[in-house]
Amino acid sequence: MSIRLNPYLNFDGNTKEAVYFYEKALGGKLMGIMTFGDMPADPNFPMTDDMKERVMHANLKIGDSEIMFSDTFPGQPAQPGNAIQIAIHFTEESRAKEVFAALEDGGQVIMPLQTTEWSPLYGIVKDKYGITFQVNVSVQ
Numbered sequence: 001m002s003i004r005l006n007p008y009l010n011f012d013g014n015t016k017e018a019v020y021f022y023e024k025a026l027g028g029k030l031m032g033i034m035t036f037g038d039m040p041a042d043p044n045f046p047m048t049d050d051m052k053e054r055v056m057h058a059n060l061k062i063g064d065s066e067i068m069f070s071d072t073f074p075g076q077p078a079q080p081g082n083a084i085q086i087a088i089h090f091t092e093e094s095r096a097k098e099v100f101a102a103l104e105d106g107g108q109v110i111m112p113l114q115t116t117e118w119s120p121l122y123g124i125v126k127d128k129y130g131i132t133f134q135v136n137v138s139v140q
Helices: 015-026 049-053 093-104
Strands: 008-011 029-035 055-062 065-071 085-090 108-114 122-126 132-137
Touching (some): 015 029, 015 055, 015 065, 015 093, 085 093, 093 108, 093 122, 093 132
Parallel strands (some): 008 065, 085 132
Antiparallel strands (some): 055 065, 108 122
16 A cells, blocks of 8 residues: 655645745745636635635645645635644755755744754754744765
């Protein structure tokens, strides 16, 4: 049996901004964005113009992994927090430093990049969207 997991991040109307931020910061490739307005109209569930612009689903490929995204419905705000963190594993310290710096822009360093018992370079950063990343260089 094979199983694959990926994080699915929810935002309150700023998913497009976040997807493009992560595409640049993490060196990803946007696989697609679908808005609620791209769906066929349903007379039983009319949508406001704001709702039509919100992202129903977006997919960002980063290396061999994927992060998926969505906006919440208006009036149902996303609750950013620390219930989930994303661990990113690098083989090159220089790339880890680049990504950490990109995520740090507008965010908050929880633990600066440093040598630990398990890694030559490890740190924790919460980005400007409230998502926490553990940046780790794997031991060769």
